[in-house]
Amino acid sequence: MLTNFKRIITFAINDFSRNKGISIAAVFVLTIAIMLVTGLFFFQGMAGYLISQIQDKIDITAYFKEGTQEQDILDVKDEILKTSPNIKNIEYISKDQALAFFNEKHKDNAILSKALQEVGDNPFLPSLNITTSGDPLQYAQVSNILQTSDFSKLIDKVDFSQKKDTIEKVYSITTSINIFGIIFGIVLIIIAILVVFNTIKLAIESSREEISTMKIVGASDWFVRGPFIIQGIIYGAIAFLICILFSGIFSYFLSPQIRAILPGFDMFGYFLTNLGIFVLIQLGFGIGVGVISALIVVKNHLEV
């Protein structure tokens, strides 16, 4: 068994190195296909970042009346969290915090500082800043809670009414981006798989006579199939190494340009953070498609 396995590996390595033209072509096509899938993953990362950035901007701020007890505000916070547990963030900002934020933000603006001094007292109201997932449904849930009679008497104003249309528009755009990304991704992956399959098919077709000879001399199906499968693994592994290297270099050098278009998105950081997933996708796709293609094509020639 072990002897046979060693022989199969030796055959595969020999065939790979002796059939250079076909091996290079197969690795090349597989590399392109993996890069395509990797590109889609980067695209998904950027689209996800963009969507989350937009959604983060969609928040609701409920300003509470002067003199509202902190505990009452925290009760409202708890009620919101109970009703919408998937809420992205909810933050209580006290009067003092609000003043501190204002001062910090406008420390270089003498006019505003002076105006604040004229007012004398702290003019800010305590508030709850709520960031939803961007889903209009969640938005509606939160606004309903804030408008219930129990809480509405504590609330001075909520700034959600004027955002409703924008939120619905943004949600529809982000949903469209997601759907488009999935469909586009599936189509591209199918094309990539078909291209790789056909290249490996051509590579094995050239060995058709050889396969028939192997069968005639009494080789078992696995003895014939084995080297082609191992070659599929070699194609996939080499293509993976090229791709992971390229992905790293590519994301490193393209990072500043992408940051210019998408401020705050660190492409190289995204690559490093998701290195495990990149490895899994590239290795899985490369070796998976290589091996499955080899298995299917050889099977068709084994019917002797």
Next chain:
Amino acid sequence: MIKFNDVTKIYPAHSSNGSPTAVLQDISFEVKEGEFVSIIGKSGAGKTTLTRLILGLEEPTYGEVYFKDKNILNADPSEIQKIRRSIGCAYQDYKLLPLKTVYENVAYVMEVEGKSHGEIKREVSKVLELIGLKDKIDNFPKELSGGEQQRLAIARALVNNPKIIIADEPTGNLDPYNTYEVIYLLEKINKLGTTVILLTHDREIINKLGKRVITLVDGKIIRDEAGGRFII
């Protein structure tokens, strides 16, 4: 050793207007151990189909083919593999493995049987020496002449000490000198006890051999004579 019992092989029509082709009709003969049998006939007479039936590459439409009393039709895949391993084949188009060297081509037949590295090395060297290709062990088939390629095919057929060698038009692509060499080799192998089935349409070879000749015409055996001659 090999027995054909009323074997008929009909290939179905390729198109809706075509008609099925009967390549072999009611073929019955037996090849005994140690025999040298030549099967002659024009191209298309059904000679190659005969070998494909023996190797289990085709199934007879009617009748039975036996290899050592085993009906090949009833053999499971592992039995078919064993049968194929005990038959050495040499073809007109050599059927060599182009990506393997001379040594590897011959060794492959032993490797499929799981033989040890030492035994393979010993046997392959011995057979390559016998066949006269010892100095070309690292060459690839495309680097050999037609005669050398055919000798390599025979070396591969011989290396497992098969009980039987089937040579299907082994001299079809060779010049007279190499033809003589190959036939001489087959005779020598036969003298050592291996059964040889030679399929050919070469009149001169048959007449010179003076061994048993089965004559096939349009898929039927019209003659089966010991010490026969080429008469079609």
